[in-house]
Amino acid sequence: MNIVETTxxxxxxxxxxxxxxxxxxxxxxxxxxNLKGSKLLTYISNLDIPCDINFAECSYxxxxxxxxxxxxxxxxxxxxxxxxxxxxxxxxxxxxxxKQDIEFIQKxxxxxxxxxxxxxxxxxxxxxxxxxxxxxxxxxxxxxxxDTSLSGINFVSILKHTDTYTLYQNIDxxxxxxxxxxxxxxxxxxxxxYNFWANENNPLFLLTYGIxxxxxxxxxxxxxxxxxxxxxxxxxxx
Numbered sequence: 001m002n003i004v005e006t007t008x009x010x011x012x013x014x015x016x017x018x019x020x021x022x023x024x025x026x027x028x029x030x031x032x033x034n035l036k037g038s039k040l041l042t043y044i045s046n047l048d049i050p051c052d053i054n055f056a057e058c059s060y061x062x063x064x065x066x067x068x069x070x071x072x073x074x075x076x077x078x079x080x081x082x083x084x085x086x087x088x089x090x091x092x093x094x095x096x097x098x099k100q101d102i103e104f105i106q107k108x109x110x111x112x113x114x115x116x117x118x119x120x121x122x123x124x125x126x127x128x129x130x131x132x133x134x135x136x137x138x139x140x141x142x143x144x145x146x147d148t149s150l151s152g153i154n155f156v157s158i159l160k161h162t163d164t165y166t167l168y169q170n171i172d173x174x175x176x177x178x179x180x181x182x183x184x185x186x187x188x189x190x191x192x193x194y195n196f197w198a199n200e201n202n203p204l205f206l207l208t209y210g211i212x213x214x215x216x217x218x219x220x221x222x223x224x225x226x227x228x229x230x231x232x233x234x235x236x237x238x
Contacts, residue, residue, distance in 0.1 A: 074150035
């Protein structure tokens, strides 16, 4: 991999390297960049090149301000440093690991709970995509939420990480919802939720795949799901 140390905006000469070599990866120095916060996230989303953000030499305030912008962003981005940080914050919010960022969590309680509500409700989505009448009937017993807001859209960006599924150790079933638009529409940068949910690091999706292949019978799904959640509980959290 050809790693390019850079700032944002990225110069034309440096951008050309990606079009010559698709193995090029950009490591953006946040401290020295002219673009910050939501402007940088929009820039990265529009540019759509492989990159990460380096927060070395940044203050806690600078980093946390960026995390807040990421939580609220309406633009899908792939930035590993932010994804890992938010997973850690969510695990703290759900009391799965010890709280260390208490002030940040309290300040951003509303948007963090919105992320958790959507992520937890993906257990319903996992049934919804099976297209089994029994499962669909069960999903429809939950409140329908037709939210079309893109704020916090990057809850789908963390689904590729194994550590995300540790969040499913602790689910408040009373807050689960059938998110009609999220479950059905292509509202994730032209992609459906399935494009993000269906990945090899997702043990819940692998159950769904097993049903589709005939390896798990529908009537055994709940049993298999509970066993999977127990296995997740035994995984060491980040």
